[in-house]
Amino acid sequence: MREEILEEKAIEYITELFKGNADGHDLSHTMRVYKIAVRLAEAYHEADKQVVELAALLHDADDHKLFNTENNANARFFLESQGVNREKVDLICEVINSVSFSKNKGKKPSTLEGCIVQDADRLDALGAIGIARTFSYGGKHGRSIEDSSKHFYEKLLLLKDQMNTPEALKIAEERHRFIKEYIKELEEEM
Numbered sequence: 001m002r003e004e005i006l007e008e009k010a011i012e013y014i015t016e017l018f019k020g021n022a023d024g025h026d027l028s029h030t031m032r033v034y035k036i037a038v039r040l041a042e043a044y045h046e047a048d049k050q051v052v053e054l055a056a057l058l059h060d061a062d063d064h065k066l067f068n069t070e071n072n073a074n075a076r077f078f079l080e081s082q083g084v085n086r087e088k089v090d091l092i093c094e095v096i097n098s099v100s101f102s103k104n105k106g107k108k109p110s111t112l113e114g115c116i117v118q119d120a121d122r123l124d125a126l127g128a129i130g131i132a133r134t135f136s137y138g139g140k141h142g143r144s145i146e147d148s149s150k151h152f153y154e155k156l157l158l159l160k161d162q163m164n165t166p167e168a169l170k171i172a173e174e175r176h177r178f179i180k181e182y183i184k185e186l187e188e189e190m
Contacts, residue, residue: 006082010057013078017061022091025060029133030122033059037120043167044112051088055095056120059100072096101155108164119168122159127175130156131182152183
């Protein structure tokens with residue numbers, strides 16, 4: 001199957017999968033991660049572009065905050081239904097499994113593709129969009145502004161120093177600065 005068609009089918013699949021979800025782990029988040037991952041992969045010609053694209057698109061297809069699945073069941077279902085060979089399915093799932101912040105604290109992915117997709121996901125937790133996602137997720141789960149803002153210290157301010165690739169670090173530095181400025185203003189207003 002042509003790569004572009006597989007990518008389009010993956011977008012259709014996740015569009016249906018994330019329908020009705022607006023807590024920051026939704027279709028918009030996934031598409032931003034995908035675009036950032038594609039952008040980062042352009043700097044690393046040795047990376048398998050198809051693995052990066054599909055892992056980015058499917059990285060939350062089995063997220064424990066959204067789905068009660070095991071062994072990447074949703075991602076595997078899609079990939080196998082499209083005729084992707086077992087070796088590539090396993091590699092894509094390995095990359096997906098290396099993305100989660102909570103499950104991979106302090107761990108660097110073992111593949112370049114994993115580094116790229118992990119960086120892309122973490123970049124989407126930084127900057128203005130990261131702030132918006134923090135409050136969106138907190139609101140959906142009944143958290144106050146004060147409780148939600150703790151997430152800045154528990155995760156967001158740690159991300160810059162955990163980037164895997166120099167390309168991602170350049171983007172992270174600016175987004176990190178923005179969050180620090182925002183926190184200062186938020187604390188003054190509160």
